[in-house]
Amino acid sequence: MAGGLITDFSIHLHADYSSAILPLIRREDISLILLNIRNDHLTGMGLCEQIRRESPVPIILLGGSSDFDLARKALMFDVSDYLTDPVNPEELARSLEAVKRKLGPLSRSNTPSQAVGEAAGERDSAASCSIINTIKQYVDEQLHQNITLKRISDSLNFNCAYLGQKFKQHENMSFNEYLLRQRMEKAKLLLETTEMKIYEIADAVGYTEMDWFYKKFREYTGTSANEYRKQCFITA
Structure with missing residues (x-):
């Protein structure tokens, strides 16, 4: 399924079967793919892998599960966003706006090489944001476990030092500081x-x-x- 739902996007093509998507990508000028994986997550991930072999076109996955491993696989295929089921319309709108901003420099710039560089920079920034959000989701779901950045980086196939640097740049605190804060705030909530x-x-x-x-x-x-x-208890 290709197209969009907000300004500067329009539904251009629609495919009911995954086998029809790759031929459409090969012959049509598609700027974004919205892929509904609600009923078959594994097939959706397989299709993302096939698309990435042929095209860097942005992909937004709709109707995913909160399973960390699926989100990690989506990240590996450079998916622009992974929206869990049920899909929040406001989150979808924000995702589409983000894709529009990434695509914008290519059409506005007069220098092709500069435009490609700017677009690549924005893609890297968006990818970093997705990585950080995946890490935070993992922490939230596994807070009761023995969590280390090394274990997370191994599961994401990233260098641990690189991931730690990216996390600190994004959150303005180290991963261990963030983990401690989440644990202490959860402990406070449970005490209260x-x-x-x-x-x-x-x-x-x-x-x-x-x-x-x-x-x-x-x-x-x-x-x-x-x-x-x-x-x-006293203040209550």
Whole structure:
């Protein structure tokens, strides 16, 4: 399926079967592909791989799952965006606008080599953003596990030092600082809203050693976990 839904995009072609898409790409001038993978994620990923062998055309995947491995595969195929099911119309609109901005320099610039360079730079920036979002999604889903940037970089087939540098540039903090913040904020939320035992909360945010959890929590909040919970009950 090719085309778009906002300014400067129009539905140009439509394909009901994946086998019809590659011939369309070969003979038509297509600037964007919207690919609905809601009913068959694996076939959708296979089609992305085939498209990438022949064309750098931007692809937005619609109706994906929240499964980290599928998002990682989409990233490897340089997909412009991966929208989970159900697709949010506002998110789709933002994705289309982002693609439009990437395509813009090619049509506005008078210098072809400069235009290609600018477009490549924007694609790299967008790819970095997608990588960072994938990392953050992984952290959110696996917060209770032993998370390391090395493990994530291996799963994404990236150099760990490179990924750490990109993350710091994008988030203005190191990956470990981000991970600590997510764990401590989740711990605070659980202390505020549940009756879970402290050791259960520590385990839920990825700490198997209680002394280490107590130390990190005090460093982060300036108080102990027990004192923090008491303060919440008093203020409530």
